[in-house]
Amino acid sequence: MNRRIGVLGGTFDPIHCGHLDLGEAAQRTLQLTSVLVMPSSRPPHRTAPLASGFHRFAMAALAIAGRTAWQVSDSELTHDEPSYTVTTLRRLHAEGYTSNELFFVIGADAFLEIRSWKDYPQILEAARFAVVSRPGLRASELPDRLGDLGSRMTASFDSGAPSGPPIILIEAETADVSSTAIRQRCAEGRPLHGLVPASVEQHIEQHGLYRSPTQDHPEHRGMTNAAAGRLHGQS
Numbered sequence: 001m002n003r004r005i006g007v008l009g010g011t012f013d014p015i016h017c018g019h020l021d022l023g024e025a026a027q028r029t030l031q032l033t034s035v036l037v038m039p040s041s042r043p044p045h046r047t048a049p050l051a052s053g054f055h056r057f058a059m060a061a062l063a064i065a066g067r068t069a070w071q072v073s074d075s076e077l078t079h080d081e082p083s084y085t086v087t088t089l090r091r092l093h094a095e096g097y098t099s100n101e102l103f104f105v106i107g108a109d110a111f112l113e114i115r116s117w118k119d120y121p122q123i124l125e126a127a128r129f130a131v132v133s134r135p136g137l138r139a140s141e142l143p144d145r146l147g148d149l150g151s152r153m154t155a156s157f158d159s160g161a162p163s164g165p166p167i168i169l170i171e172a173e174t175a176d177v178s179s180t181a182i183r184q185r186c187a188e189g190r191p192l193h194g195l196v197p198a199s200v201e202q203h204i205e206q207h208g209l210y211r212s213p214t215q216d217h218p219e220h221r222g223m224t225n226a227a228a229g230r231l232h233g234q235s
Contacts (some may be wrong), residue, residue, distance in 0.1 A: 005097060006035040007127065008105045009076070009085060012056050013049035014204060015039075015063045016182055016196045017175040018107075018134070023070070025172035026105040026130045034069040035105075040083035041076045044118070050183060051209050053077040062199040086119040089126040099165055102127035107134040107174070108142060111167075114149075124152070128165040135176035139169035186210035 008023045015037075023035050039056045042048060049056065057074055064070040075091060076083045085104065092102060104127040111131045117123055131153075133139045143150035153167045177195045185192060187210060192201045204210060 003033045003101050004030055004103060005092075005101055006030070006032040006103045006105050006130070007038060007088070007092070008035055009038040009040060009083070009088065011043050011046065011049050011179065012037075012039045012060050013051050013179050014056065014182060014196060014200055014209070015060045016177050016179060016200075017194070018177045020063060020197070021172065021174035022105050022107055022132045024067075025132045025170050025174065026103060027069075029170050029172070030103055030130060030168065032069070032103060034071065035064075035067075036071060036073045037064055038073045038076050038088065041079055042082050044082040044084055045113075045116070055203070055207060055209060059200045059203055062203055063197045065199065084118045086117070086123045086126060089123070093126070099125060099127055103130045103168070104128070105130045105132065107132055108137045108139045109134045111142065112137070112145060114146070124149075124167070125165065129167045130170060131167060132170045132172055132174060134174055139171055142167075142169060183210045187212070 006023060006026050008019065008026075010019060012019065023037070026032060027035055037060050039053060039060055040049075041053060051059075053074075057072060057077060060072045064072065076088060081087075089102060089104070093099070106129060108131050111129065114120060114124075114129075131139050131142060143153050149167060153169050155169055155171075156166075175195070182192060182195055185195075186204060192204070196204075
């Protein structure tokens with residue numbers, strides 16, 4: 001089978017079950033040969049993450065443990081610049097991946113903002129976008145919400161569109177949880193059971209993450225996967 005690479009990007013501050021549901025739905029539906037989980041360095045449209053890249057990489061590594069063909073990439077964390085999706089996809093092209101091999105996995109709610117992304121609409125040529133339902137917004141609603149892109153939306157990854165790679169709509173149940181809500185629960189001292197993998201909850205508790213609104217452990221910023229791997233082994 002030709003390689004099909006899922007790209008699951010995000011701040012992951014922290015990674016949670018909703019993120020994992022997105023990746024699993026895409027892997028199952030599209031028969032992805034691998035899934036790259038890519039924590040961002042500096043999200044261009046949001047405030048800076050509370051947890052350092054060091055901890056966000058470590059939590060992502062813990063979250064995907066045991067998932068066949070999943071791996072965490074530090075590609076964005078090693079560049080101290082805003083993490084634009086189009087830049088990440090171009091780096092993957094430079095590594096030899098084609099647009100037809102890349103499947104950018106995203107929730108339906110986030111995809112509603114696609115027109116505000118850097119290099120829109122050209123970014124839609126850089127990969128096939130795999131758009132998964134989220135609580136409150138089913139993927140099947142997007143053609144009506146984004147009418148000008150409706151002709152490119154399909155439920156089949158084998159189909160193409162005259163104007164470029166298709167936008168694949170995936171209907172799936174995904175956990176109703178957000179990183180914002182998790183950080184709030186941490187600040188209030190409330191449990192995270194069922195919202196994040198148990199290993200991620202343990203890491204958050206062990207390192208005292210999200211207990212205050214200030215940035216945690218700034219000295220860890222800039223550490224890459226080797227350092228995060230050492231932390232992973234200690235958690």
